Amino acid sequence: MKAFEQYLTEAQKEYSFRLRCACDLTEDHMHKIENRLKKYEAFSVSNPKKTMFQSSPPGFSHLSGGEIHIVDFKTRQPVAPHVLHAEISECCDISESLVRVKNAGELDMEETPEASDNTTDSSEAILEQPYEKADNSHAYGPKLIGNLLGDLAKVARKNEFAGSDSAAKSAEVTEENTTSPIGS
Numbered sequence: 001m002k003a004f005e006q007y008l009t010e011a012q013k014e015y016s017f018r019l020r021c022a023c024d025l026t027e028d029h030m031h032k033i034e035n036r037l038k039k040y041e042a043f044s045v046s047n048p049k050k051t052m053f054q055s056s057p058p059g060f061s062h063l064s065g066g067e068i069h070i071v072d073f074k075t076r077q078p079v080a081p082h083v084l085h086a087e088i089s090e091c092c093d094i095s096e097s098l099v100r101v102k103n104a105g106e107l108d109m110e111e112t113p114e115a116s117d118n119t120t121d122s123s124e125a126i127l128e129q130p131y132e133k134a135d136n137s138h139a140y141g142p143k144l145i146g147n148l149l150g151d152l153a154k155v156a157r158k159n160e161f162a163g164s165d166s167a168a169k170s171a172e173v174t175e176e177n178t179t180s181p182i183g184s
Contacts, residue, residue: 013076015103016072016103016104017072017073017075018101019071019088019101020059020060021069021094021100022066022099023094025069030047033071033092036088037073039077040075040077041077042075043074043076044072046072049071051067051070052067053065054067081102085101
C-alpha cells in the first residue's frame with residue numbers, strides 16, 4: 001500500500017504558462033520575475049528565447065515591428081494569466097502593452113486564422129442573400145402517403161401470418177398413453 005505522501009506527490013498539478021515580452025529581458029528582469037513567481041511555487045522557468053524580427057509580431061499588433069522574448073514556466077499553484085500579466089509588468093516596470101501571459105496550450109486571438117480579417121468590401125452577410133427555393137414535395141404530402149401505402153400493401157402480401165389455413169396444422173388427439181405421469 002502506498003504512503004500518504006506518495007498520494008500527495010502524485011496528486012500535485014502543474015500549470016504551464018508562456019510569457020511573451022516585446023522588450024529585452026535582462027538578467028535583472030528574469031531575477032525579479034522568478035522572485036515574484038515564487039509565491040505561486042514556480043519551477044522550470046526557462047531562459048528567454050528570442051524570435052526573429054517580425055514586421056507585425058503576433059499578439060502585439062500595435063507594434064510596427066520587433067523581436068519577441070518568450071519564457072516558459074510552470075507553477076504548482078493555480079493562477080489566472082491576467083494576474084501574472086499584471087504582476088510581471090509591475091515588478092519589472094514594463095508597460096502592460098509589451099507583456100503577454102497565457103496558458104501554454106492556448107493560442108492568442110491574433111494568432112488564430114479566424115482573427116485575421118479576410119473579408120472584402122464586396123462581401124455581404126449570409127442573411128442578406130436570397131433564400132434558395134427547393135422542391136421538397138417528396139418529403140411530405142399526399143404523394144408520399146400514397147407511395148407509403150402502396151409499399152406497405154406489397155410487404156403485407158409477402159408476409160405469411162400464423163393464423164392462415166396453410167400454416168395451421170391441427171393437433172391429433174390419440175387415446176394411447178392418456179394417463180398422466182404425475183398421477184391421477
